[in-house]
Amino acid sequence: xxxxxxxxxxxxxxxxxxxxxxxxxxxxxxxxxxxxxxxxxxxxxxxxxxxxxxxxxxxxxxxxxxxxxxxxxxxxxxxxxxxxxxxxxxxxxxxxxxxxxxxxxxxxxxxxxxxxxxxxxxxxxxxxxxxxxxxxxxxxxxxxxxxxxxxxxxxxxxxxxxxxxxxxxxxxxxxxxxxxxxxxxxxxxxxxxxxxxxxxxxxxxxxxxxxxxxxxxxxxxxxxxxxxxxxxxxxxxxxxxxxxxxxxxxxxxxxxxxxxxxxxxxxxxxxxxx
Numbered sequence: 001x002x003x004x005x006x007x008x009x010x011x012x013x014x015x016x017x018x019x020x021x022x023x024x025x026x027x028x029x030x031x032x033x034x035x036x037x038x039x040x041x042x043x044x045x046x047x048x049x050x051x052x053x054x055x056x057x058x059x060x061x062x063x064x065x066x067x068x069x070x071x072x073x074x075x076x077x078x079x080x081x082x083x084x085x086x087x088x089x090x091x092x093x094x095x096x097x098x099x100x101x102x103x104x105x106x107x108x109x110x111x112x113x114x115x116x117x118x119x120x121x122x123x124x125x126x127x128x129x130x131x132x133x134x135x136x137x138x139x140x141x142x143x144x145x146x147x148x149x150x151x152x153x154x155x156x157x158x159x160x161x162x163x164x165x166x167x168x169x170x171x172x173x174x175x176x177x178x179x180x181x182x183x184x185x186x187x188x189x190x191x192x193x194x195x196x197x198x199x200x201x202x203x204x205x206x207x208x209x210x211x212x213x214x215x216x217x218x219x220x221x222x223x224x225x226x227x228x229x230x231x232x233x234x235x236x237x238x239x240x241x242x243x244x245x246x247x248x249x250x251x252x253x254x255x256x257x258x259x260x261x262x263x264x265x266x267x268x269x270x271x272x273x274x
Contacts, residue, residue, distance in 0.1 A: 019264070022118045030121050033108075034128035037100070041129060056088045056137045063088075063205035073206045078236050079148045085141045086232045087204040090162065093134040094170045094224060095195045100126035101174025102191045105182050105270065112270055119267050120260070123178045127167060134163075141235065153237040162230035165252050169223050172256030175263040182270050203228050209239060220244035223251040 060081060067073045068080035075083045101123035105112065108122050145152065177194075181187040202224040211219050220226050220241065226248025232238040 019118060023120060026117045026121055029117055030125050031128075033122065033125040037126065037129045038132060053136055053140055055133075056085070056092055056140060059088055059092075059204075060084050067205040071206075074210060076207060076209065076238060078238065079144075079150070081144055082141075082148060082150060082236060083207060083232065083238075084205055085137075085144055086235045086238075087202075087228045089134065089137050089141060089235075090166050090227050090231045091199065091202060091204045091224065092137055093130050093163075094166050094227070095198065096133055097127055097130035097167070097170035098174045098177070099191055099195055100129060101171060102177040102181055103188065104174075105178045106185075106188070119270055120175070120263060123174050123263075124171065126174070127171060130170070150236075152235055155234045155237055157234075159231070159234040162227055162234060165223075165227050165230070165249055168256045169227065169248075169252040172252060172254075172259040175259035176255065179263045179266045179270075183266065198222075198224060207232075207238070208241070208244075216241060217243060217247065220247045221251065223248040223255075227252075 063084045064081050067084070068075070073080075104123045104126055105119070112119065112122075177187055177191060181191070201222055208216075208219070208225055208229060220243065226241070226244040226246075229238070229241055230245055230248075233240040
């Protein structure tokens with residue numbers, strides 16, 4: 001009499017070290033999802049990848065007119081389009097990565113219910129899509145620098161530091177919102193609202209130096225503010241409020257930690273409720 005084969009149950013590693021090992025083992029899936037999202041993002045659009053330039057360019061024009069020409073906001077001797085573009089650069093990266101990560105689990109619900117892999121791969125893969133837009137916008141900024149005959153300072157070598165801070169902030173908050181979005185579908189409305197609100201309260205179209213000293217520490221609890229200041233310091237040699245940068249770093253790391261912890265806590269239930 002033949003033996004009945006034992007049932008094989010595929011489940012995520014119960015120990016954290018198994019889980020992180022699985023992340024490394026499934027790295028090809030990470031790159032596949034990222035490449036798929038890059039191809040799909042501008043597929044069947046008339047202008048294609050040109051939208052990666054058009055979006056920040058239109059934002060630049062609007063902000064320059066509203067804050068530079070009408071509101072007459074100070075720019076510390078820097079051409080206003082340069083000031084704005086250096087603020088748009090990190091903002092677009094953070095907002096795009098946050099939005100894409102926040103909705104990524106719902107978008108890939110079919111994949112999640114069919115096969116096991118560390119679900120953290122799905123929102124993490126969105127960083128490569130956002131990086132593509134970032135580097136295209138960076139080329140736009142360098143083009144504006146050439147137009148204004150502006151030479152970047154040596155501080156530019158520290159740009160990767162603030163890019164990593166942007167990554168921590170966008171992914172940390174993205175993990176958290178992605179997990180919440182699976183359980184509470186109301187968060188699909190929260191994500192665009194958060195991005196819109198963040199654009200208004202962050203120093204994208206203006207210089208944060210005009211914020212009164214007594215309110216600065218409170219203002220820099222918004223981690224995007226310190227990151228934008230860091231980008232402007234690297235690219236335009238603008239003054240750097242070091243306490244604001246430290247505040248942004250602490251908040252970004254905190255969001256990354258609680259984002260991963262909450263994601264891992266709720267991950268095993270994703271397939272049941274998605």
